[in-house]
Amino acid sequence: AQGIGECLEIGETEMYGEPFAVPEPLETVFVSWYEGGEVFRSGLTYQRGAGRIFYFSPGHETYPIYHNQGVQQVLRNAVHWAHNPAPAWSGITNAPNVPTDAAKEKIVQKGLRLHADGDKGLS
Template sequence: MKVTIWNEYRHEVENAKVAQVYPNGIHHAIKDGLADAGFDIATATLDEPEHGLTEEVLAQTDVLVWWGHKHHKDVQDEIVNRVYQRVLDGMGLIVLHSAHCSKIFNKLLGTPTCQLLWREADEKERLWVIDPAHPIAEGIDRYIELPMEETYGEHFNIPAPDQIVFVSWFEGGEVFRSGVTYHRGRGKIFYFRPGHETYPTYHNKQILQVIANGIRWSAPTRSAKPVYGNAKALEEVKPKVKS
């Protein structure tokens, strides 16, 4: 399975605190963490030509993992439309953390913005598995506990998900739908909340397990491509006798 991990890759360059946590970038931390998962992994970043998401790259990508935060507006609409069409055609999409405000997530969900409550207060996060039968929760116990993370809180302004896999509780009392899925066209989408750039979340083996599970779940299926528009009858339609 061919996986492309996309990252803005600006925080790590501009912020020494972030660089200390992710010296090679969030994209490489995830790639290295999934090294034993059996995927063929490539990376792409915002400042590469075409954001690293050329037509050729996307055509070869089974699942795209997307991390974004403060530079959503810098993503070219042409590239967003290119990714959008690939998802409709069956490419899987894993949307991480602040990418809930990315152009591609908003376009696929049909929302102008996916707002929520937030704060940075080094709070403990407990991600509860509320759908233990879901493939994305495979190998995960009742919950994942992160000693410190950025806090997100409801209301999360998203359409009703197809499935809710994880709900987070934070030390300050907030709760949040942290793992949700959608289907758009032939493509499957998994939004997974944890991953603020100043915390070592993507070094956590359970978080990486969930991302790996999400990649496998969202991989393209071999179903027939839908056909739209005017179509010939499969069977003979006999003329009707008018009375």
């Protein structure tokens, strides 16, 4: 999120919402808020083997979102981050996740959790 500031405001976009059943990310970099109060984890990082993955969902190709300077900065940052060598964590459980109850803003966990009890599946 370097160079983005407090928030990245996008005027027109398609709304996406939770639940978003994806694996637990290393970090949630961006959370989108919509006019109706919906939220969506829209910037997530992953480590798979020696590879780094950044999921980013700024909206829909119908709108000129990819011409937004902030979105272009996020994409440049993502390429830079993914290109750098990954940290040598001993396992995914040692990645720097922030628990829901330690988030800067209150987050209410809703719906299914992919890893509620380790790797035992959905709960």
